[in-house]
Amino acid sequence: MCLVCGTDRTTGLWVQACVVAGQDPAGWSARGIATARSVLAAHGLDLKVGPGDLRVATRGGRQVRIRDLDGVWEAAEALLGHPLDPLAASTLSTVRRPAF
């Protein structure tokens, strides 16, 4: 079981399934989405959230639908053409801390 959201998972990143399924009594989704948005914004990307729907999008309108927040990085890489490296100087210098 996911120790965070209670979803029946035994392995894998614990972001999985916590968001889209809406199992978020502790505000998990809101915080996770805010954090992802702040990181994506530094690379010119946005995270669009609808009912049961998550998409990473460019300002130009290209979008990649993702299953959960763990998919953000693969989608970002597809849109940017390179991995979004959290240790890269370009990320560290431009990301603003998310405001909750």
Next chain:
Amino acid sequence: MNHAAPARLTILSGFLGSGKTTWLAHQLRHGAFDGVDVIVNEAADLPVDDRLLPARRLHILAGGCACCTQRQPLLDLLGTMLDGGARHIVLETSGLAEPARIVEAVRGDPKLADRILVGETVSTLDAAAARDLLRSEPLALRQVEAADAIILTKLPAALPGDAARLVASLRAFVPRAHLFAAERGVEVELPVADDIVPEPLDGPDARASGGEIVAATLDLGPAPDLSALALWLSALLHARGESVLRVKGVVASGGRRILLQAAGRSVELSELKAEDREATDGLVVIGRGFDAAALADSLRSFGIDAAEPRGACRA
């Protein structure tokens, strides 16, 4: 003069994430090492693996590898344990330690030489990762070379043909070593490799240094935002899964203490037992190609109040 029969030392080595602790925990639970004293050596100064071991007498040697920075503390600890009556000691080394150097240190110590006998060196090896690992990590190759017994782990994740070739290759490369296979500590059958042609394990890159490995310990503050930490780890493993060799730590969440372990891109979580509540919170990241200080900067950019890393051990 000491006329007592020497005590026995078993060295359990294996590269980061190869399953040393899982294998040892199973043996301890099922009595294979009944009555032993266990030493857990960790490269970082935040011990985590000891939480997983059901040993009655467990000693921790953290903050460096037993073959180098913790070499003298290991010798001192062994002396103290022998004074206390230990008869069989199992040393689980850090994933970055060289067992041959530990054997050399123990045998060369005049205070220990006639009191303790290195019984065997056992090395765990991730069967799914072995082929690439042995070609790219000289340390992993040396751990295998030094082994009297090699335990192949994670066989189900390896392709059947690759696993059989690995068995044939290990038999050719380290003919004196006994080969076993285990799944979460339980012995399983080795793949049949009688007609398989072995391949060299020490490829052209295996003897070259793969670059400096850093083990950084990060303090995440009293109540890190777990959703932000999850995202950060997700991003880190996606971008740097090849160079982040191991992540482990203890984090607090909603009144619970969660033990986190990652090897490669796989992450496992478990809740700490009540008796382990005194475990220190923090995160250990082991890998190469990054600056330890950048880890803390990166965590802060994800909204986590990480302090500057401490105890960075370099191998």
